[in-house]
Amino acid sequence: MKKRTILLTGGGTAGHVSLNQAILPELQKLGFNVEYIGSKDGIESELIPETFPEVPYHAISSGKLRRYFSMKNFSDPFRVGAGLLQALSIIRKTKPEAIFSKGGFVSVPVAMAGKMLGVPVIIHESDVTPGLANKIAMPFANHIFTVFKETLKHVPAEKSTCTGSVIRSELMEGSAEIGKELCHFESDLPVLMIMGGSQGSAVVNEAIRSNLPALMEAYNVIHLCGKGNLDASLENLPNYCQFEYVTTELPHLLHMTDFVVSRAGSNSIFEFLALKKPMLLIPLSRQKSRGDQILNAQLFKQQGFAHVIEEEDLTPENFLSEMQKLHLDEDLLVENMTMAEPPKTSSEMAKLVIAHSKARYIKK
Numbered sequence: 001m002k003k004r005t006i007l008l009t010g011g012g013t014a015g016h017v018s019l020n021q022a023i024l025p026e027l028q029k030l031g032f033n034v035e036y037i038g039s040k041d042g043i044e045s046e047l048i049p050e051t052f053p054e055v056p057y058h059a060i061s062s063g064k065l066r067r068y069f070s071m072k073n074f075s076d077p078f079r080v081g082a083g084l085l086q087a088l089s090i091i092r093k094t095k096p097e098a099i100f101s102k103g104g105f106v107s108v109p110v111a112m113a114g115k116m117l118g119v120p121v122i123i124h125e126s127d128v129t130p131g132l133a134n135k136i137a138m139p140f141a142n143h144i145f146t147v148f149k150e151t152l153k154h155v156p157a158e159k160s161t162c163t164g165s166v167i168r169s170e171l172m173e174g175s176a177e178i179g180k181e182l183c184h185f186e187s188d189l190p191v192l193m194i195m196g197g198s199q200g201s202a203v204v205n206e207a208i209r210s211n212l213p214a215l216m217e218a219y220n221v222i223h224l225c226g227k228g229n230l231d232a233s234l235e236n237l238p239n240y241c242q243f244e245y246v247t248t249e250l251p252h253l254l255h256m257t258d259f260v261v262s263r264a265g266s267n268s269i270f271e272f273l274a275l276k277k278p279m280l281l282i283p284l285s286r287q288k289s290r291g292d293q294i295l296n297a298q299l300f301k302q303q304g305f306a307h308v309i310e311e312e313d314l315t316p317e318n319f320l321s322e323m324q325k326l327h328l329d330e331d332l333l334v335e336n337m338t339m340a341e342p343p344k345t346s347s348e349m350a351k352l353v354i355a356h357s358k359a360r361y362i363k364k
């Protein structure tokens, strides 16, 4: 019997791909054929074929939907239109039971095409306030899942459920020993991981590198600095290890980490919470975003999971004093995180997706 198909979509940044990476193998275990619709050159076009070479990857045209003026605002609607035609053709061929959309601009024409062809569309929103792509796609959705319960105020309540976070299972299974081999640290100092989101952050990189001598006295530093941001002059330092972007290494690096400094993208911060890593968050500012990371970070601070410093308040001097405060608060932060609601497993999330698809029964 031919396997039933689930179509996944989402991309642009890893934050719009990582949940798809988590549930994809679980959907396969449940007996479904999984196919992916992504953009031609977004991060998903690398991550999905690399991790799941057996999964058909359909690249479609996508255009950015901007809230500001750009000459591309005139050409991008045509790209979105082309993406819609391509998505319609892929959906007609694959006849999916459901489309699961993790957001990002590429997902908008896919959700629209799903609605036009009567395929259930399920959207996932991981930030407190919905991103522009998800906002546009919401009318086409049959159901919306949110990570934060506060998000339910910003989405149509009658077709939305808060599921909490979902963590890729491999992140829970790292080995600190392998992490140590990857970094070649020579001392036993505590390990500080820096993550500037999936793309790296110039502001976070500057805060770290301008304080490197002081930081290296207190920590072994793992710096995930983003594509194109390696600094050749910092190679071969004994307590500093920089990577552009890590994939299979991440679980091991996380397991050897004692403290984290990070942007406040939803996926990252829930991963640190699940692994109980005391974190100092530097959310993306309102000048550069809709302020979603500020809200994510504030909710984590209110629950006692994180310390937060806003980008505008960050100076080389107060960064070091914030690190000292984080260190002093370590036990309390870990205690609070231990009491947090555990994340959903990828398998539970995959079953929720199926529960909202045409296929309402699952192979036992």
Ligand SMILES: CC(=O)N[C@H]1[C@@H](OP(=O)(O)OP(=O)(O)OC[C@H]2O[C@@H](n3ccc(=O)[nH]c3=O)[C@H](O)[C@@H]2O)O[C@H](CO)[C@@H](O)[C@@H]1O
Pocket (backbone or CB within 6 Å): 013, 014, 015, 016, 018, 126, 127, 195, 196, 197, 198, 199, 224, 244, 245, 246, 247, 250, 264, 265, 266, 267, 268, 269, 271, 284, 289, 292, 293
């Ligand atoms: C600039 C921007 O638009 N940022 C948004 C984007 O962030 P971004 O793409 O940075 O998303 P998140 O922080 O949510 O997730 C990043 C993901 O990348 C992974 N990772 C990161 C670095 C690395 O080297 N290897 C690796 O695997 C993390 O483990 C995590 O799973 O999506 C988030 C979720 O919608 C939003 O909250 C952010 O505001």
